[in-house]
Amino acid sequence: MMVILTACGGGAGSSTAGGATAEAAAATGESAKTTDGAAPVKVVWWHAMSGELGGVVDELVKRFNESQDDVEVEAVFQGTYDESLNKLKTAMGSGTGPTMIQTYEIGSRFMIDSGAITPMQQFIDGESYDVSKLEPNILGYYTFDDRLYSMPFNTSNPILYYNKDAFKAAGLDPENPPKTYEEVEKAAKTLTKDGMTGGSFAIYGWFMEQLLANQGAELLNNSNGRAGMADQAQLGAPAAVRTLEWWKKMVDAGTMLNLGRKTDDTKKAFAAGQIAMTLDSTASLRGIVQAAEGKFEVGTAPLPKPTAADADKGGVVVGGASLWIMNDRPEAEQQAAWSFIKFLAEPATQAYWHVNTGYFPITKQAYDEDLVKENLKKYPQFQTAVDQLHGTEPTPATQGAVMGVFPEARQLTETAIEEALTGAATPQDALDRASAEITQKIQEYNSTVAQ
Template identity: 65%
Template sequence: MRKKGFTGLLMASIMIFLAGCNVNMGEGDGAKKTTEAPKAGESKASSAPKKVVFWHAMGGSNTKVVEQLVTDYNSSQNKVQVEAVYQGSYDDLLSKLKASMGTNEGPSVVQMYEIGSRFMIDSKAITPMQNFIDADKWDISQLEPNIAGYYTLGGKLYSMPFNTSNPILYYNKDLFKAAGLDPAKPPKTYEELKTAADAITKSGKATGANFAIYGWFIEQFFANQGAEYVNNGNGRTSPATESLVNSDAGVKTLTWWKDLVDTKAANNLGRKTDDSKKAFSAGQVGMILESTAALKGLVDSAAGKFEVGTGYLPKPADAKEGGVVVGGASLWMMNNRPDDEQKATWDFIKFLTSPKEQAYWHINTGYFPITKKAYDDDTVKENLKKFPQFQTAIDQLHQTKLNTATQGAVIGVFPEARQIVEGAIEEVLNNKRSPKEALDGASKEISSKIQQYNKTVK
């Protein structure tokens, strides 16, 4: 079936999603589309290798890791040839993907950050991964359930997890000792973190803590309190219509954060997580929040200067049971590619999920393995001996109980919502508005944008 362009409604929904990413929408004639599941064991019509184009956003040293995975796959068989194409940042990739929609110039499979999930589903441009899993009778239980959970809606896995992380507390054990704190006991609650941060600041050797103004952290603080970020089961039981960022979980978190800054127990270095990491590596702050993917870099940068400790994401002492939400990105199958190309792509994706490849990915990037058996690989065991701090991240992930709060929110305007929340945090830390006032304003603005988006995709 051929489709020409997009309807006006879908165009509008895409524009709303991309508003937070500052990109433009392109359109053109579509290629042959299919939503049918591939037939297991079906042979290829041509003896020539089927080409698969993989668009990704893994920059820096991670580019080489992706390229090595592709090289290994291409060398392992002669029926499929994968070409990996780095497209810049997540937002750059999204901009290029939307421009390719409705043409034959797009990828076979694309990496998309987790907050783009609702948009990818609503775009009608993808074939759910569940189709291939069911047709191939592929054992989905081999995936980490708390990772697969984010990309699962209505019992259907829409995309395959790829690079996955969650936030943990990093702390300077030497500064803990100097402040009279037990370096083997990182703070677990908001209250304990405040006590530890106060002690470090009063020691005169560093500021107690720093948290980058990053919307992802607020989302994590909600999940760790068992609180949903948007209504309707975090947008999972039915499409979300309202933001809950101004609920008790949000107000309590931002009040605590502001108190840390007001009392000099923490400082405010702005939105850039790199600035927070640099201050920590320089010994200028005692504690930071960061992704698990930053662990190797932080440990290496502290080598010879101080020992890095890791702890769970803190939460209020009286919080309900919660956990962390995975971050990162997943792989989405584009449905405007021929059946045989989609089946070839699925073969590549299965290769990426194998324990051996996941072990290689984890060791060389710091992202979690998405496959449970990867932890049995000797290289992973050796890596854990070298970086025992990562055990904290593994335990935190495995102890998280999957529910609508810890699965994470799904909304079509997530990039913009994050920016709005970050603006609210800045207003509070800069004494322009109270936590409740700032979050009330953010909630109202986000809710309006969610509702506008929903109208365009009905």
């Protein structure tokens, strides 16, 4: 499988720690052993959180380990999402893999088809765990055939960031950001002056996926691969062509810069005041606001719709990653991992995770925690992200596409965007070619999977 680097993955660093709860240990029958001085059940967790994110992971594991003596979790950084998944593929069947692994959302189809995981639904049903306390729009992505296969962990979606000071200086209302493609285009034109360009969107396949879902369009057939295995990509459909033509029109007009595929490059340009608008993940919010401190005020707005008539259509797809339990580990070890996963889903844990990373809480009650309330006062821009998530109605489009070759598909989408923006091909031709290649790869993958 061709691999690419995704925006919500890790970079460099490592983390180790340990933990669990007495409840899980009791479920495995290990409680008596550890109480008598035997070694706790060990859970090895492979993750892709680097840098500051890795530090937060360390802290959560430390808190979990210190809460009891029956289970010890060891968190091991394995590189980017792609690197971690490739290491898992190598370890499958060898007995050297982890108890649980964090895998990006676009790896879900592969994880299910691998036959190497124990569906989260098995643990949920085993003790009637109440999933109603979790965010339904986040659960929706990871639910297939009415079964939850993994537990959401780090979750984000994209929003529009804009320079409020630049809006005011250009005579635009900083409290009324653009909501449609046409309004973005007009604002970009007005903002392009005095060394500043209206905006820049990184060439990132995730953004195209989100802009399609935001107008209720599906990326794949068979209800985005959720009513059955998808075997056709729909990237050349009118919704995608309209979106790329709009994007290209602004680049051609010089009101939108093409800064390439790295989201970090658009973030730096935004912080430097070189561009007035950009798209980025909600997980980047705190960093973007902090980078602009003392220079300008950052505004946030929902992802734009094609037209005002599309206001009630579609919504955003959650991005990020979830946690999977591997089925080649002893039952006691799997139960211990489930206990740790429940700890991670607790409101207080989610509040700490959200405030220190910018990822959404997956538990609704986390918003009642004082820590979250105080953070929202400090970063009111995050309300846009919360409202956008809660305002999205689950549909096949907003639940997200499912295919076993998603990393490759995303890269092919980026190549098509690049070709269109640089004039190497028309948006229609570039997207048609990418759609045909994605379709071929999907069908090749499907042929290898037992139905």
